[in-house]
Amino acid sequence: MTALPLGSTIGILGDGQLGRMLAGAAARLGFDVVILGPGDHSPASRVAAHAIQADYTDKDALAEFSVRSDLVTLEFENVPVSALNMLLDMGATVHPGPKSLEICQDRHFEKSFARETGVPTADYWVVDSVDDLRAAMRELQGGGILKTRRDGYDGHGQRRLKSGDDPITVYGDLDGVPCILEAMVPFAGEVSVVLARSATGEIKAYDPAENVHTNGILHTSRVPARFDEAVLKSAQSAATQLITALGHVGVLACEFFVLEDGGLLLNEMAPRVHNSGHWTPEACLTGQFEQHIRAIAGWPLGPTDRLFDAEMENLLGEDIYKPLAPGDMVTLYGKREARAGRKMGHVVRKT
Amino acid sequence: MTALPLGSTIGILGDGQLGRMLAGAAARLGFDVVILGPGDHSPASRVAAHAIQADYTDKDALAEFSVRSDLVTLEFENVPVSALNMLLDMGATVHPGPKSLEICQDRHFEKSFARETGVPTADYWVVDSVDDLRAAMRELQGGGILKTRRDGYDGHGQRRLKSGDDPITVYGDLDGVPCILEAMVPFAGEVSVVLARSATGEIKAYDPAENVHTNGILHTSRVPARFDEAVLKSAQSAATQLITALGHVGVLACEFFVLEDGGLLLNEMAPRVHNSGHWTPEACLTGQFEQHIRAIAGWPLGPTDRLFDAEMENLLGEDIYKPLAPGDMVTLYGKREARAGRKMGHVVRKT
Numbered sequence A, B: 001m002t003a004l005p006l007g008s009t010i011g012i013l014g015d016g017q018l019g020r021m022l023a024g025a026a027a028r029l030g031f032d033v034v035i036l037g038p039g040d041h042s043p044a045s046r047v048a049a050h051a052i053q054a055d056y057t058d059k060d061a062l063a064e065f066s067v068r069s070d071l072v073t074l075e076f077e078n079v080p081v082s083a084l085n086m087l088l089d090m091g092a093t094v095h096p097g098p099k100s101l102e103i104c105q106d107r108h109f110e111k112s113f114a115r116e117t118g119v120p121t122a123d124y125w126v127v128d129s130v131d132d133l134r135a136a137m138r139e140l141q142g143g144g145i146l147k148t149r150r151d152g153y154d155g156h157g158q159r160r161l162k163s164g165d166d167p168i169t170v171y172g173d174l175d176g177v178p179c180i181l182e183a184m185v186p187f188a189g190e191v192s193v194v195l196a197r198s199a200t201g202e203i204k205a206y207d208p209a210e211n212v213h214t215n216g217i218l219h220t221s222r223v224p225a226r227f228d229e230a231v232l233k234s235a236q237s238a239a240t241q242l243i244t245a246l247g248h249v250g251v252l253a254c255e256f257f258v259l260e261d262g263g264l265l266l267n268e269m270a271p272r273v274h275n276s277g278h279w280t281p282e283a284c285l286t287g288q289f290e291q292h293i294r295a296i297a298g299w300p301l302g303p304t305d306r307l308f309d310a311e312m313e314n315l316l317g318e319d320i321y322k323p324l325a326p327g328d329m330v331t332l333y334g335k336r337e338a339r340a341g342r343k344m345g346h347v348v349r350k351t
Helices: A017-028 A059-068 A081-089 A098-104 A107-116 A130-139 A167-173 A229-246 A288-297 A317-321 B017-028 B059-068 B081-089 B098-104 B107-116 B130-139 B167-173 B229-246 B288-297 B317-321
Strands: A009-013 A032-037 A050-053 A071-074 A124-127 A144-148 A158-161 A179-183 A187-197 A203-205 A209-214 A217-223 A250-259 A264-270 A310-316 A329-332 A343-350 B009-013 B032-037 B050-053 B071-074 B124-127 B144-148 B158-161 B179-183 B187-197 B203-205 B209-214 B217-223 B250-259 B264-270 B310-316 B329-332 B343-350
Touching: A009 A017, A009 A059, A009 A288, A017 A032, A017 A288, A017 B017, A032 A059, A050 A059, A059 A081, A071 A288, A081 A098, A098 A107, A098 A229, A098 A264, A107 A124, A107 A179, A107 A229, A107 A264, A124 A130, A130 A144, A130 A167, A130 A179, A144 A167, A158 A167, A187 A229, A187 A288, A203 A229, A229 A250, A229 A264, A250 A288, A310 A317, A317 A343, B009 B017, B009 B059, B009 B288, B017 B032, B017 B288, B032 B059, B050 B059, B059 B081, B071 B288, B081 B098, B098 B107, B098 B229, B098 B264, B107 B124, B107 B179, B107 B229, B107 B264, B124 B130, B130 B144, B130 B167, B130 B179, B144 B167, B158 B167, B187 B229, B187 B288, B203 B229, B229 B250, B229 B264, B250 B288, B310 B317, B317 B343
Parallel strands: A009 A032, A009 A071, A032 A050, B009 B032, B009 B071, B032 B050
Antiparallel strands: A124 A179, A144 A158, A144 A179, A187 A203, A187 A209, A187 A250, A209 A217, A217 A310, A250 A264, A310 A343, A329 A343, B124 B179, B144 B158, B144 B179, B187 B203, B187 B209, B187 B250, B209 B217, B217 B310, B250 B264, B310 B343, B329 B343
């Protein structure tokens, strides 16, 4: 692996706010950016040297994207693996590669991968039918959450259930798609570790952040997390095991439930920069977006030292019209419609 | 003055690295950017929603630029004042306005403005002819520097002279254009104050940086500067007087000579973000590029607290091919040719 030469063009699959922030980081490192995504006037397309508006599986679009890009990456974990494979067939270099996507796109694959890697998860059952669900509910102690294996985000594709619920109704609520039934975990909190592994194998992790969700959407991330140092070290160490076992190149986010006894269970992974790392550009010498670009480019990773205690708060919908308090460091995503619940921006505060 | 609405488009006159970094900051605040400048594949055009490649006085181009922009600013102080006036005639809002350019584009206007404002400068004489120069050289004690009144940068348009020099030859070296003869000042160092004044009148200054030039080009800026606190406060106070008297909106940089006795003389002002403020995005809660956007948008200025001691080093020409040291925070400008002496990027280090 030689380092990506200065002035190269980085192709980003995905055109949302994460792509916009990645494009900004790439530009600061002197790279050009080309965006491929389906959105019209998308956040990322408006800060890039070139944008191709197309579906991820549009072969002509992928061919143009491949020709324009010296290196391809992604900001969205639900890019079809087939798109990555088409790009690889066209001779593109793609970081992260298909394995990271295949595993992180599917809750069953993700959890079984974690367990094989020695990182525990909540108990769960694979549910492909009402009969599977009925059998799983018999084994389940206490409450559970039925989750679609694929395409879940921000609480979508999930349904809580209790022992008396009717399996037919419950499974129908999720359209009978492949699911897992996950045992509810009595957790004390959630931390996420954002870390990067470079194309050269170098790994650097940020301090674990403590996340608070509201209505299934991340509301705030705080550093330092209020758990024991040993718990936080253990989360970083589990995340390091996972990124290494994945052979992932780029930034990966690992969300863990923290149990009352300090034990950790992997909740989920995102093979990309992550909302719970949005405090890093302000509070660290190198932010997650630049770190991702350095990692995929095979450059030395930047220092992740944290300069101050921080909290990050998401701005949803009309939150962006609230006046800024002195000291609020704000990032807005340039989305044209402030729909309720839509992630429009975020604020970082020194605490 | 109402604040610039979210999602507005900011037009930037100038397409170099300062425009590129301003565009990045504007994007982080959710704005779209349109660039007007003469360059082909220019650094700023490749990170903007739209770019118009044209000369600054191209009326059709200015008309398109004006229609596309909700607010116009600049990254280059030698944009012709006539271009700003055309934009104003077209109904554009322009920050900073023509007064800042008129004064900062001309060394005589700049120095006489500073003196009227109560900020001292080196002794100087206006030179419009060989006779003027001969007379000025008679009055000059010690060495002097003949400088063109306009269009000087990075040591260009300057010529040192001694008492025995022939005025005809010396003036001919600068093509007989309007000049000033400036007395050489025995200074202990140079500091610059980068500060912003918002459209609402709010002012915030960064810590003064100590600058070291090599061959007339800025080499390093360091904070804190190694002068007494009283000297630094006095530089900030003089800069505040100047930005207020100018009625400037946006970032202004004021360079001062520091004399052996701690006295300050204004060297020059730049009505824009400045190379000697390139340490601010890494070392401060709000960097100069975001501060400029906040100022012109009429948003509250961001906190300028410095988080650590820092040094900024310019990367000229092939400097960009040197390997990064651990801890080097690098910004590269995406210029396609690494010509000798050309500003290609910079590094910020925590010291």
